[in-house]
Amino acid sequence: MLRPYAGSLRLPVSAFALRPDHTQCAIAYMPKCTDNLYRLQRQHQDPSLVLHDGPPFANGDLHIGHALNKILKDIVLRYTLLCGRTVSYVPGWDCHGLPIELKALQGLKSASSTPPKDIRAMARCFAEDAMEKQKASSKDFAVMADWDNSWSTMDRDYEVRQLKVFQTMLNKGLIYRQYKPVFWSPSSATALAEAELEYRDDHQSCSVYVKFPISDFGKLSVIDDIPQDLSLLIWTTTPWTIPANKVIAINPDFEYRVITSPKHGSLIVANDRLDAVCVLLSATLTNIRIPGALLLSTRYTHPFFPSTSSPLLPASYVTSDSGTGLVHTAPGHGMEDYQLCIEHGIDIHSPVDDRGKFTDDVGLQDLQGLPVLKEGVEAVIKNLALRNALVNDAPYTHTYPYDWRTKKPIIIRATKQWFADVSKIKNSALKALDNVQIIPEVGRTRLSSFIKTRKEWCISRQRSWGVPIPVLYHVDTDEPLMTEQSVSFIISRMTKVGSDAWWDGNDIDWVAPQYRNENWKRGWDTLDVWFDSGTSWSTIYERVPRDKETPVSDLVIEGSDQHRGWFQSSLLTATASDVVPYNTILTHGFVLDQSGRKMSKSIGNVISPKAIIHGDKGSPPLGVDVLRLWVASCDFTKDVSIGKTILSHMAEGVRKIRTTARFLLGNLNDWDGNLVSYNDLHRIDRMALMQLYQLVVSCQRDYAMFEFNKVAHSILHYTNASLSAFYFDVIKDRLYTDAPHSISRRAAQTVLHLRSSLEARVYIESPSKPETAALFEEYDLELAALFIASQVSNEKAVSPSWRYAHICELHGSSLGVEVTPAEGHKCPRCWIYTAPSDDQLCNRCVAVLESAH
Template structure:
């Protein structure tokens, strides 16, 4: 970067953030902006010496004897005032007191009432009664005016400059005090106008002799600021004082406020890299996508990067300086020589070796004229160049491993604050040295918060030890051990806002897996799986939902959005499995014969769902996934779940015709309404369990009603209304059922989601017949078989095939 001209040094010509508490320059990434900062702001007057060339004769007469009203939240910078900025697009006015001192001031018209109220003692001040407006004038009429500084004895008149790019009517007076030695915008505007910057403040944040007015040695952020305000008041130019709460930078290490001052520093030229850095981002994917906009805004708006620090530790900037001129010596020869020394002896060699040993042979004769630089590198420059060793070398000379270039990285992963830190410093250094970004993807995550909502920080001491979550504390009741999987699931769920705690979600997933494993006992999908084309509607719908889950989770994993995986799996377990499929399938899984096609169909779906869920859950909860994998009732394809391959959907699973999807929407809508009616029926004493109910259903759409009738007539256990709703009997009606004695009905027609114009009505009554002692369904066929008088028509052949004795009523 030095050889390409990206590194330069300025002496007293560029302001930087400076931390008096730690005695060093700071980069923007090392600043914090805590809440609650209050500055002792002041309103001061600066007497006009002459009007600008753009003022009319009437305006010039009004300006005679007037002072510019200035406002600053940093009164300690007033000794460094060298100019005032106005906006050419704003209107200003000259106001005069009606009595008393008859002060005459220049303020922005838009801020006139607010400023004069503060000068008059508060919001209740009658501004109109105490001040009169002599004239208004545009900002252009003030340009070129000359004024005297707010502190008497200041050297010479100062100019009024055009600061339209940052002067606003949001606060203050509309005229901005410029201290080029203590502000970035101040410096840029003053430098363009040829106005010199002064900075009468030392490394400890104390005024130097150049500040004058008896200020030498006073801390600018303490008694120095008070002394400046007192000096302004003694000169009769203090208009008002008030505390002002605003955003102010602090040193992130000492947690103390910083200042801005000009000092000798090394800089990396961001202006020379900005275009290439922004262009390099075109080849980078950001997760989330807003990260790109954030880093683009920061790179696009940042000033040149101050890369030097004044610390007693750190990586040195390998520069030599001529004693007399102060000119730096740092070129290809010196850099190569120092690099070889550091490779052999480490960075401490810069501090330990005499200057003669650090200089290459051609410069050793000049050693007496030179001194070693004492500046260290900004740690962000240090970490921002980590790609140069981590990605580019890869090998080790010690063990003979050959280098294996891996630049750029597949992924950079850090917190959301690193758009201004590591992500940005890595981008700038890599673009400067390699011409490209050091990463293909950038993932940013949020912060871990404490119970009060504050970011957990080692320096604050409010962190939670992950081991306490996994292993528990001394008091097992107050600090239970949750294990690693619960902690991992919590990490994956941090953006999720449902009421359920993660430990409950973990138990839900675990119990769902256990239910599926238990009902797959003795089943081998390689031998007994039902072909997809032979599966019933409900089974095919469920595999369609499994395919959707796989797609959703894979997309989320690709984007590193683990909370979306967590949400999808939780939603699938609760909504698709527990609340519907597993609930509705219990009857055929528990009641039908082991080799029944309906039962095999359910097991086929359970096996496919289990395999998919284990692969999807494994990255989040590996211990749980491995436990379930070890319990598979068929020969596992690999020793570990991580060797079993990614979750994959058969293409046939995604092929669910629109007509079939409409039927499923209707079944699910009917199930939802039946569940709602059950509560009313129980309250009315009509039924106890859901199997004591029978339902009558009317669907307004004739075509949809006909397709539902076909399902009912086919008698497939999994697809009939009664089995989908877990009631004993169901009938499809051609007309809407009316309310009758001993029944509860849908109060109003219910729309079927996704089926435009289709509505349904449901009536619930008590089921006819007797209860089967085996399946607990009510049927008029119970008692029809003399050998098994207490069984229904479905249970008789199963029990007969098993050769078991006839169940009795007592067995129920």
């Protein structure tokens, strides 16, 4: 069919594709909107927003959770730029720690015989390789950052700053060494902080009831008919700690009763636990009642060591919720046990080595060398049964701590470790937290509770790959040398030769001159990786200096697991240094699959961000826009889901947005750029401008509240409903068939051209109320940035080509607001309409460039 007039139609012409070539986009456009854009905006002035990167661990490829985190940060940065402000975002990496050390040791036949300096060299190479891969992946997410100046915790200057924070804490009396129980990982052979634990609720232990014979009845002798075969009955889920028993704790406010068992004789149990215990043991209750205070006069014998005589001690933590009301106490393997025994001058005994095996000090030869969590448990139970001390044993499923790196159970074991005294600074930390905005607010309770319950922080680790604790030990006495002078000398030397040198050369090289009259040796402990990353604020503090009253960073964005990790360690180390680390904490949830399950390789539900962007195993490449729209559409304050169906919806959303953009570009292809007067616009055009204004206002509000999902949904709804399904359909006739330069067609093009507010000048009627006028006067110099406009004035524009009028309320005052075209010319550098001509820079940009040279 012939269409003789087709050539007279003005159909859209655009090279903008509905389905882009992702490889071509990455080459042609990615550098412009990431690296180049970041460098350009940083030329303007000091940043008004400092976003501090919680360093990801450099031990593998970035996963979908990393993509959520990095893209969320980028959304904040780009919105800040749209508001006319500048940003600072310098990426960092956490490069020390056990997982990297273990990866470096993989493939070695004998890791234990490998010198620390070789382990460190391998670990450094592994971390550097992982860091470069993660950097490339982050760029693949279209994240804008100062990639050229990124930092890592293994940089020499970073390590030196970290040690200076340590020294500050030492000078304030916050650092000390003590022999006490700590969380210990036999699988890693190192102490752990509580933040390095994860709890499994399906752990199975062997629970035992054990009797300890009374050797000295004390005041119990006055009780009529008191049995002479009387024993104390305890219950525990850690039978391997029984060889280290020193005390049995009781509650002096309890009443205790005597029960009898045909096999085990007379046993003492708390009155409140009778029902559970008697049924389990088929025991008979007697009439003998014993006040708890009276029990404190007795002593008992350890079933393994008949010559011993141990006391009963009062303890408020003894409850009637479980057990027998008498608590087996091994001060070398329990926090409360330790504190109770220290208060009463009782020695600490911990016959377990670094790998969780019984040592020669255990006292029984057939226990020596056995792992306490495996064969050791069985051997202890066997020995109890041989001595007729085992009353009952049974499997017990309960919550138990695991090493979050090796995924294996930990123990509590007394060793000599270095600690930071949190009790002295936690009130100051909590006070600083009162002034921090936390989104969502529930995170405040979580973070505060972790800090409130902490008394100390075990900061020493028995690893080679990390920052060495700057301590020397006396060769003969093992007493530590950690004075301000000694630490300063070690730090100054490390500044010159680096931390690797600590594991090389001679001890004397690290001894300050005033201490060289005695023999000292280096300590081999390293600092906890949470101390490592927790001092990263010092790097930002140096790069973007601020006074100590101003938070080092304006914003941090990390996952909710960092309440017990980086958020907390940053706050504690900064507080100890009289610094506030952040002004706002934004927390996001974890990424789950479409069924709400945690992603796992064993389940096969892991989705790689690389596969989403570039395609994988038959799945087509969706591009980074789909990944970013998924992030923007999530309610990130909760756990979020992702899967093929969800990604399909996101891909459709991107396609609709691109369709809209293609229509706009195609119909502006022949436009001369001259705006049509507002009075000459059709009513439908004016309505479209009103809808656009409403969208901008709502998006600005939602961005300010970090509700990015509302922004994404608003834009998608506006694109589909307001534009594609209505306005575009209405104006197609004018665009395609009207004369090219007709007012009608150019009016439609004018509206299509207006998604840039910098082309606007805002007039605000002078407010009548004094308090409103004072508010505007206070913000006078910042109003243009707040409105994202080129000019804000209280003088009406003269004969504008178009005008948008609005009435709003503020503090009870009615204000007239008019939006008209900006006066002046567009500056080719900052795009604000304040330049004297089209080819000249504005005065501000001229000054900036002159000062740079």
